[in-house]
Amino acid sequence: MKKNQIILFVIVLATTGVLYAIVLANQKEEIKEIKDAETKKYISVCVVENQKRSLKINSYGQIVPFSELDIAFEISGRLKEGDLFIKPGTKFAKNDLLYRVDSEEIFYNLNARKEQLSRLLITILPDISMDFTEDYDKWSAFLNDIKPSELLPNLPEVSSEKEALFISSKGIYGEYWSIKGMEERISKYIYLAPFNGAVSTVYTEPGAIINPGVRIAKVFNLEKMEVRLPIPVDFIDKFQKKGHVAFYDANGVEIAEGKLIRTSSEINKNTQSIDAYYSIHALNEVSLLSGQYVTASIDNLISESVAVVPASAVKEDEVYLLRNNVLEKQSVKIISQKQDSIFVEGLKNNDTLVVEYIQPSKTVKKYIGIPQQK
Numbered sequence: 001m002k003k004n005q006i007i008l009f010v011i012v013l014a015t016t017g018v019l020y021a022i023v024l025a026n027q028k029e030e031i032k033e034i035k036d037a038e039t040k041k042y043i044s045v046c047v048v049e050n051q052k053r054s055l056k057i058n059s060y061g062q063i064v065p066f067s068e069l070d071i072a073f074e075i076s077g078r079l080k081e082g083d084l085f086i087k088p089g090t091k092f093a094k095n096d097l098l099y100r101v102d103s104e105e106i107f108y109n110l111n112a113r114k115e116q117l118s119r120l121l122i123t124i125l126p127d128i129s130m131d132f133t134e135d136y137d138k139w140s141a142f143l144n145d146i147k148p149s150e151l152l153p154n155l156p157e158v159s160s161e162k163e164a165l166f167i168s169s170k171g172i173y174g175e176y177w178s179i180k181g182m183e184e185r186i187s188k189y190i191y192l193a194p195f196n197g198a199v200s201t202v203y204t205e206p207g208a209i210i211n212p213g214v215r216i217a218k219v220f221n222l223e224k225m226e227v228r229l230p231i232p233v234d235f236i237d238k239f240q241k242k243g244h245v246a247f248y249d250a251n252g253v254e255i256a257e258g259k260l261i262r263t264s265s266e267i268n269k270n271t272q273s274i275d276a277y278y279s280i281h282a283l284n285e286v287s288l289l290s291g292q293y294v295t296a297s298i299d300n301l302i303s304e305s306v307a308v309v310p311a312s313a314v315k316e317d318e319v320y321l322l323r324n325n326v327l328e329k330q331s332v333k334i335i336s337q338k339q340d341s342i343f344v345e346g347l348k349n350n351d352t353l354v355v356e357y358i359q360p361s362k363t364v365k366k367y368i369g370i371p372q373q374k
Helices: 002-037 104-131 133-144 161-169 172-189 233-242
Strands: 040-047 051-065 068-071 077-081 097-101 190-192 197-202 217-221 225-232 244-248 254-263 273-279 293-310 318-323 326-331 333-338 341-345 352-354 366-371
Touching (some): 097 217, 104 172, 225 254
Antiparallel strands (some): 051 293, 244 293, 254 273, 318 352
């Protein structure tokens, strides 16, 4: 009996100890939770004040030719050199003979027809001198301007119907237009430079037999260049309103100025930007090169509601605002940055901005804002 009482006492004691341990654990957990609930975080804040500001925006772009084209012929034959030795980098002036296709036979026939026209004019000049005295000088000058190596000059204007009938009866008109037709065909055998430019690529060397449409070389315009600038979609309206921009080289030296020409009609999916094309005009005889990278600066842009906030408050286009002792994430649009300050849009006046970026904890229930010292 005594032995049974001892065993019962031990069981009661053990049970009491377990229950006490459970109660104590629950009490500790409750105390910890309460303590966490009362934890306070002291953070640096400032009050947002929006203002109307003049802004400056930069973009980076590349100089590209305004016009670039491939040289090709409409006819077939053996390719020959023109007046220049064409290689990549060769510069040329407008109307320089760049290439020609072997057409000696056609040239010979053309010169023979010009000689025939000259003989016709020589035979009728005495009659013009007698019957159309006032018109003699213009026909004599026309005869002297006919040269084998040059295009046929324009026909003189007739002063009367009688003069026109006389010239026509002597076969002058028919011979003239036949020669002009031959000159038009001859023009397909030569390639004159359409602008002041340079050669970027040579595809076919002189001496090769070419067919119609075969690429000979690629040339680009040196007189007209433009800059392709990727502009964020949110800022494209600001660039369009301003129109003019200044361009700087890698050393920050202003080298050119430009004006908006056009914008692309689609958005780059990867960068969410639009390509804007600006004309570019060099300053102080600076040499601008195709492919050169430049910085475009556009200033005096007016924004009606811009806040200047410490750089430490902005992380990846987001800030934290303190509202009713709770942190709220807010997206902003960064306009520009100057030293330790960032110009942003998207905040309201009197918003309490967290200057020191804090990743909030789930256990933190209360934040106390400390105004930033100025």
